[in-house]
Structure formats: C-alpha cells, structure tokens
Amino acid sequence: MIGANLRDGVILLGFALAFVLLFRKLGLGATLGFLIAGAVVGPQVMGLVGDAEQKMGIAELGITLLLFLVGLELNPARLWRLKKDIFALGLLQVSLCGVAVAGIVWLIAGFSPAAALAVGLPLALSSTAQVLPMLQSAGRLKTPFGERAFSILLFQDLSIVPMITIVAALSRAPAVPNAPPGWLLGLYTVLAIVGLVASGRFLLRPLFRLIGNLGEREMFVFAALFTVIASAAVMEALGLSTALGAFIAGVMLADSPYRHELEADVDPFRSILLGLFFLSVGMMLDLHAIAERPLFVIGMALMLIAAKTGIMMAIGLAFKMNWRPALALGLLLSQGGEFGFVLFAQAKDALLIEPQAASLFGAVVTLSMATTPFLMMFTRRIRAAPVATGEGLDAPKSDGASALVIGYGRFGQTVAQMLIGQGITVSLIDRDPEMIETAGTFGAKVYYGDGTRLDLLRQAGAGSVQLLLFCVDEDQVDTALLHAVREAFPNAATFVRAYDRRSMVKLKDAPMVGAFREVMESAVVMARGALAEVGVDNDEIARTEAAYRARDIERLKAQAVAGDMHAGDAHLIRGRLEQAGESG
Structure with a gap:
C-alpha cells in the first residue's frame, strides 16, 4: 500500500x-x-x-x-x-x-x-x-x-x-429513512x-x-x-x-x-x-x-x-x-x-x-x-481596450526627468510633491486610468503604464534618472525585479514602498537604497500626537520614538536572518522605558 x-x-x-x-x-x-x-x-x-x-x-x-x-x-x-x-x-x-x-x-x-x-x-x-x-x-x-x-x-x-x-x-427514489x-x-x-x-x-x-x-x-x-x-x-x-x-x-x-x-x-x-x-x-x-x-x-x-x-x-x-x-x-x-x-x-x-x-x-x-x-x-x-489603446492616455516617454515615480496613489503623491518642492523634475507613471484622469483634474501629468516592466521603464527614461521610486501597493515589487532593475539601470538609486514587515523581510537581499513600510511613519506621527495629548514632554516622546525605531530595526534583522516572524520578539516594547535605559 x-x-x-x-x-x-x-x-x-x-x-x-x-x-x-x-x-x-x-x-x-x-x-x-x-x-x-x-x-x-x-x-x-x-x-x-x-x-x-x-x-x-x-x-x-x-x-x-x-x-x-x-x-x-x-x-x-x-x-x-x-x-x-x-x-x-x-x-x-x-x-x-x-x-x-x-x-x-x-x-x-x-x-x-x-x-x-x-x-x-x-x-x-x-x-x-x-x-x-x-x-x-x-x-x-x-x-x-x-x-x-x-x-x-x-x-x-x-x-x-x-x-x-x-x-x-x-x-x-424511495425516501431515505430518517x-x-x-x-x-x-x-x-x-x-x-x-x-x-x-x-x-x-x-x-x-x-x-x-x-x-x-x-x-x-x-x-x-x-x-x-x-x-x-x-x-x-x-x-x-x-x-x-x-x-x-x-x-x-x-x-x-x-x-x-x-x-x-x-x-x-x-x-x-x-x-x-x-x-x-x-x-x-x-x-x-x-x-x-x-x-x-x-x-x-x-x-x-x-x-x-x-x-x-x-x-x-x-x-x-x-x-x-x-x-x-x-x-x-x-x-x-x-x-x-x-x-x-x-x-x-x-x-x-x-x-x-x-x-x-x-x-x-x-x-x-x-x-x-x-x-x-x-x-x-x-x-x-476587455482591456481602454487600457490597451490608452483612450487618450499618453504612454511614458523620456522627458529628461531626474526622478521616476511609479505609482501615483496616496503614497506616490506625497513622495512626488516633496521632490517637486525641491525643484527635482519628476516623471509619474500609473496603470489606473481613473487615477490618471483624476490627477489630471489637479494639473498633474501622469503617464499610463505598468512600471514593473523593464521595457516600459526604459522607455520612460529610467536609464538616465537619478532616482527610481516604486510607490505601488501590495507586493508588486520583489527581489527578482529589483535585481533586474539594478542590472538594467545601475545609475539609478532605487527606493521601494513595502506593504508590511513581511514585505521588508522578503526584500532583505534586494539591491536598493531603502524600503519603507507604507504606514509606519504615519503611525509614529500618530503615536507622538497621542503621547503629547496625555502630557508627555517632547524629550520623552523623542526618546521613546528613538527606542522604538532602534528596537524595530533589530527585530527586522532577526526576522530576516531566521525567516520567522516571531524571531526578535525580545525587542518588542512590553513595558515603560526607564529614563536611564534606552536612548535609541
């Protein structure tokens, strides 16, 4: 048997x-x-x-x-x-x-x-x-x-x-008893x-x-x-x-x-x-x-x-x-x-x-x-005629931009605005026609395309930009893609929006300047506001934030090495931080 x-x-x-x-x-x-x-x-x-x-x-x-x-x-x-x-x-x-x-x-x-x-x-x-x-x-x-x-x-x-x-x-058929x-x-x-x-x-x-x-x-x-x-x-x-x-x-x-x-x-x-x-x-x-x-x-x-x-x-x-x-x-x-x-x-x-x-x-x-x-x-x-033909949407093109932002949702918009605020020319790509049309009503020029395709990135001028910023949601960007991007565009500094801790662990060996969890910074800002509201002074808030960030980095390193989300649990904050304890 x-x-x-x-x-x-x-x-x-x-x-x-x-x-x-x-x-x-x-x-x-x-x-x-x-x-x-x-x-x-x-x-x-x-x-x-x-x-x-x-x-x-x-x-x-x-x-x-x-x-x-x-x-x-x-x-x-x-x-x-x-x-x-x-x-x-x-x-x-x-x-x-x-x-x-x-x-x-x-x-x-x-x-x-x-x-x-x-x-x-x-x-x-x-x-x-x-x-x-x-x-x-x-x-x-x-x-x-x-x-x-x-x-x-x-x-x-x-x-x-x-x-x-x-x-x-x-x-x-005859009725089944019971x-x-x-x-x-x-x-x-x-x-x-x-x-x-x-x-x-x-x-x-x-x-x-x-x-x-x-x-x-x-x-x-x-x-x-x-x-x-x-x-x-x-x-x-x-x-x-x-x-x-x-x-x-x-x-x-x-x-x-x-x-x-x-x-x-x-x-x-x-x-x-x-x-x-x-x-x-x-x-x-x-x-x-x-x-x-x-x-x-x-x-x-x-x-x-x-x-x-x-x-x-x-x-x-x-x-x-x-x-x-x-x-x-x-x-x-x-x-x-x-x-x-x-x-x-x-x-x-x-x-x-x-x-x-x-x-x-x-x-x-x-x-x-x-x-x-x-x-x-x-x-x-x-089925995809509006997307495939563009319905009037322009395909990406090399326009001499210094930065290429892929994904113009709530995350990519903030990134692009700050870059533009420093005089950096930005080219924007998204594959959602509705988002592109909405952005157009606010005066933003967003090109249509799938920014995870190397041929489209090359067409958009990725070979000459200084910054390549992947701001797409979920886990659309993986290590294999980033290796291909590094090989194709070695002069571009690459940044990635990560969905959560698991995404950060998956990207641990990826060739990039940095990956950033999409909600971490806003969560830190909210926590700072909550602490201030209950009377914690600014120095204590800054010390707590620094301690959290240091512990979080160590925890991520342990999780990445072990491949286990429970690794590094010892770095979780489980009680009040003492004054003389951690300074970050």
Missing part, C-alpha cells in the same frame, strides 16, 4: 510539474496543466494512476483551505459591505443562469423538466477553485471587480444547500454558522494567543489546520458545505493579529491540495463518453459558456458596470464548477438522470473549466 501510494505520488507530481511548467510557459495557466496531466496519467489514457475518487476526496480539502484563506482577507465589516453584491448579484446569477441552462438541457437533451432542473442548477455554479487563484495571481482579488466575482462565488457556495433540497424534493427535510437543513446551516462564529471568538482567538505567547511557530501550523478541518467536519456532519464552514472560520480570524501567520502557514497546503484536486478532475474525465457523443459534449459546453457569459454580462450592465468589465466577469464565471460533480451524483442517486448522463455532464463541466484560461487570454484585448 505504501509503495503504491509513493509510486502514484511520484507519477502525479512528475506529470503535474511537466505540464504546469509547459502551460505556464505558453501563458495558459496552471489549472489547465493540472487537468491535462490528470487526464494523461488517468485510466482513460495511460492508466498509470487509478482511484481518482479517493484522491478527489482528499483533494477537496484544497477548496476548503482556499475558502479559509479568502475568509482571512474579509473581516466581518468588509463582508457586510459586500452584502449587496453577495445577495443581489449572486442571487440573480444563480437563479437566472440555472433556469436558462436547465431550459437548454431540456430542449437539447430531451430530459424531463425535473431532470433538466437537477442538471441546470448545478451548471449555474462556477469553479471557486479555478477563479479565485486566477484573481489572486492577477492581483485583482481585492479590487472592486474581484470583490464582485468573489461575492457571486460566495453566494453560489451558500446555494448548495437549497440545491440539494431541490434535488431531494424532485427525487424519484433523512432530514429541507427546512431542517436550512436551520442546521444557520445554527452551524452561529456556532462557528461563537467558536472563533471565544475559543480560537484565545488558542492562537496562547500559542503566540509560547512562541511555538510549528503549533500555528497544527492549530491552523485543526481550525480548517474541524470547521469543515462540523459542516460535513450536518450535510452542509465544508468550504462554507472553513470560510466562516477564516472570517472570524480576519481581524486577529495572527492573520498573516495563518496565511503563511496554510497557503502551501492549499496550493498542493488544489493541484491534486484538478489532477483528480482530469483523471475522472470520461473520455469514452466524450468519444461516443463528442458533438453533444462540445456543444453543451459552448452553450453553457455562452449562456452564462451573456446573462452575467447583462446582470453586470444592470448594476451599472461598464460593458468591458461586465464581459470579463461573465467570461471569468462562465465555466461549470467542482460542486457540479457532487450535485450530479445527488441527481443520479435520486433517479433523475442516468449514470451515463452524469458522466457526460461531468465532461461538460471539465471541458468548460479547461476553456476559461483560453477565453481570458483571447479576449484580453477586447
């Missing part, structure tokens, strides 16, 4: 590595690489690895971990802000797409209305496991566009329980959510506080995985969505001080298990069913994509989105989702569809998932 598992693991990882690298190189994304790798090693082609169902059961933990990480990004206040998108956009998307696709199945496949509905509703769901990583890798998850896509995906996850109830109500009615499933959902919220506040936070005080970093990994698996197990025991349970657990920890540590600990497991999930989907693809009715599978996949794209685009336009982002949202959510396999099995057990039909529509879902990277790649020019 152990030898067989090791053999399967070597084969799966080897083929996944080869195909994902190839598809990444071709710009087609990792998801398609995993799907094709799974199909190749599976029983339908080479037959090197079997038992895809068992591997799928383990791999579904990847979706659970993904939803936990998404929950960590959404504290309750932010989630409340998204309520309109979740319950308005999400409800319209699921209901309209479900009814439309059910109608197509009824017309094309000749199913009964009950069977068509049992198939059409699951096909309205999109692939959370595919869409969220695409948004994350593109840096769009926290944008308004990304939040809308996520809101719809979250409602889809919430809708699984009603869909199971609908399939059960339509069932032709099976809970639909209203009781709904009550279980509410009670489970309340219980998880209470557990997060009164059990999980004290647990992580205890682990943090003990300084046992390995225990964070254990506690994080325990949190995810326990919340998923509770929902599974109640017959509910495991991913929803993990998501709620993440939300409850989103505003805790341990959020970043949890993200760092869980993310590697999420990546591995999601890859295994898509490998399993590829292995389960019934190529014989496709070979027997290829036109039906391809035609249904195309009609599914067209219907969902058109309906989602219409909903987006109704919500006052521009037609291009509305089209992008429709294409992004046009595929079938992983929960379709679960609901098709439910429909088969309810005697609503034949096993062969479940295989056929499983193939439709898989094929539609495989098309998403191609659709997003081939429609990039159409």
Whole structure:
C-alpha cells in the first residue's frame, strides 16, 4: 500500500510539474496543466494512476483551505459591505443562469423538466477553485471587480444547500429513512454558522494567543489546520458545505493579529491540495463518453459558456458596470464548477438522470473549466481596450526627468510633491486610468503604464534618472525585479514602498537604497500626537520614538536572518522605558 501510494505520488507530481511548467510557459495557466496531466496519467489514457475518487476526496480539502484563506482577507465589516453584491448579484446569477441552462438541457437533451432542473442548477455554479487563484495571481482579488466575482462565488457556495433540497424534493427514489427535510437543513446551516462564529471568538482567538505567547511557530501550523478541518467536519456532519464552514472560520480570524501567520502557514497546503484536486478532475474525465457523443459534449459546453457569459454580462450592465468589465466577469464565471460533480451524483442517486448522463455532464463541466484560461487570454484585448489603446492616455516617454515615480496613489503623491518642492523634475507613471484622469483634474501629468516592466521603464527614461521610486501597493515589487532593475539601470538609486514587515523581510537581499513600510511613519506621527495629548514632554516622546525605531530595526534583522516572524520578539516594547535605559 505504501509503495503504491509513493509510486502514484511520484507519477502525479512528475506529470503535474511537466505540464504546469509547459502551460505556464505558453501563458495558459496552471489549472489547465493540472487537468491535462490528470487526464494523461488517468485510466482513460495511460492508466498509470487509478482511484481518482479517493484522491478527489482528499483533494477537496484544497477548496476548503482556499475558502479559509479568502475568509482571512474579509473581516466581518468588509463582508457586510459586500452584502449587496453577495445577495443581489449572486442571487440573480444563480437563479437566472440555472433556469436558462436547465431550459437548454431540456430542449437539447430531451430530459424531463425535473431532470433538466437537477442538471441546470448545478451548471449555474462556477469553479471557486479555478477563479479565485486566477484573481489572486492577477492581483485583482481585492479590487472592486474581484470583490464582485468573489461575492457571486460566495453566494453560489451558500446555494448548495437549497440545491440539494431541490434535488431531494424532485427525487424519484424511495425516501431515505430518517433523512432530514429541507427546512431542517436550512436551520442546521444557520445554527452551524452561529456556532462557528461563537467558536472563533471565544475559543480560537484565545488558542492562537496562547500559542503566540509560547512562541511555538510549528503549533500555528497544527492549530491552523485543526481550525480548517474541524470547521469543515462540523459542516460535513450536518450535510452542509465544508468550504462554507472553513470560510466562516477564516472570517472570524480576519481581524486577529495572527492573520498573516495563518496565511503563511496554510497557503502551501492549499496550493498542493488544489493541484491534486484538478489532477483528480482530469483523471475522472470520461473520455469514452466524450468519444461516443463528442458533438453533444462540445456543444453543451459552448452553450453553457455562452449562456452564462451573456446573462452575467447583462446582470453586470444592470448594476451599472461598464460593458468591458461586465464581459470579463461573465467570461471569468462562465465555466461549470467542482460542486457540479457532487450535485450530479445527488441527481443520479435520486433517479433523475442516468449514470451515463452524469458522466457526460461531468465532461461538460471539465471541458468548460479547461476553456476559461483560453477565453481570458483571447479576449484580453477586447476587455482591456481602454487600457490597451490608452483612450487618450499618453504612454511614458523620456522627458529628461531626474526622478521616476511609479505609482501615483496616496503614497506616490506625497513622495512626488516633496521632490517637486525641491525643484527635482519628476516623471509619474500609473496603470489606473481613473487615477490618471483624476490627477489630471489637479494639473498633474501622469503617464499610463505598468512600471514593473523593464521595457516600459526604459522607455520612460529610467536609464538616465537619478532616482527610481516604486510607490505601488501590495507586493508588486520583489527581489527578482529589483535585481533586474539594478542590472538594467545601475545609475539609478532605487527606493521601494513595502506593504508590511513581511514585505521588508522578503526584500532583505534586494539591491536598493531603502524600503519603507507604507504606514509606519504615519503611525509614529500618530503615536507622538497621542503621547503629547496625555502630557508627555517632547524629550520623552523623542526618546521613546528613538527606542522604538532602534528596537524595530533589530527585530527586522532577526526576522530576516531566521525567516520567522516571531524571531526578535525580545525587542518588542512590553513595558515603560526607564529614563536611564534606552536612548535609541
């Protein structure tokens, strides 16, 4: 058994590595690489690895971990802000797409209305496991566009329980003894959510506080995985969505001080298990069913994509989105989702569809998932027309400036203003057309472009400037980019805006003059104002600031050397600084 598992693991990882690298190189994304790798090693082609169902059961933990990480990004206040998108956009998307696709199945496949509905509703769901990583890798998850896509995906996850109830109500199979009615499933959902919220506040936070005080970093990994698996197990025991349970657990920890540590600990497991999930989907693809009715599978996949794209685009336009982002949202959510396999099995057990039909529509879902990277790649020019053509926005050009500021948001504006105040000529670059237009109303000339591209920097005159200042948000600037910048523009002194301490640690070996945390200085200024307000004299305030800065530098050095965010905790200020103690 152990030898067989090791053999399967070597084969799966080897083929996944080869195909994902190839598809990444071709710009087609990792998801398609995993799907094709799974199909190749599976029983339908080479037959090197079997038992895809068992591997799928383990791999579904990847979706659970993904939803936990998404929950960590959404504290309750932010989630409340998204309520309109979740319950308005999400409800319209699921209901309209479900009814439309059910109608197509009824017309094309000749199913009964009950069977068509049992198939059409699951096909309205999109692939959370595919869409969220695409948004994350593109840096769009926290944008308004990304939040809308996520809101719809979250409602889809919430809708699984009603869909199971609908399939059960339509069932032709004999009633299962002691099976809970639909209203009781709904009550279980509410009670489970309340219980998880209470557990997060009164059990999980004290647990992580205890682990943090003990300084046992390995225990964070254990506690994080325990949190995810326990919340998923509770929902599974109640017959509910495991991913929803993990998501709620993440939300409850989103505003805790341990959020970043949890993200760092869980993310590697999420990546591995999601890859295994898509490998399993590829292995389960019934190529014989496709070979027997290829036109039906391809035609249904195309009609599914067209219907969902058109309906989602219409909903987006109704919500006052521009037609291009509305089209992008429709294409992004046009595929079938992983929960379709679960609901098709439910429909088969309810005697609503034949096993062969479940295989056929499983193939439709898989094929539609495989098309998403191609659709997003081939429609990039159409969807990004205002950006690609500039819509009147000027591209960067070498204009003899002494400084190049990349990113003209709230951070870059301050940097640029101070440089201009000393008579330094500044060239400004940003890739947000709205920001560029707004800056123009204040008389600032900002050029459009992606300032992390070397060719664009060269066009903007980076080869002749004295100062190169990266003021972009998040973690768009990494060590590899800065090495390339140093090699291409050796005479420019490079400065970087860092997102947080983790960013500073990641940039420890980067060739630059300095990196600056985006909120540190404003936080220091606020603390100085607070101390002055309670009567602390200026000398004491200056001494406290100097001591904090010195300790913070030492702590950063320790964290960078150890690669552990808990390293250097001894440098944290935990009590009043004595007069004769520290002077900075």
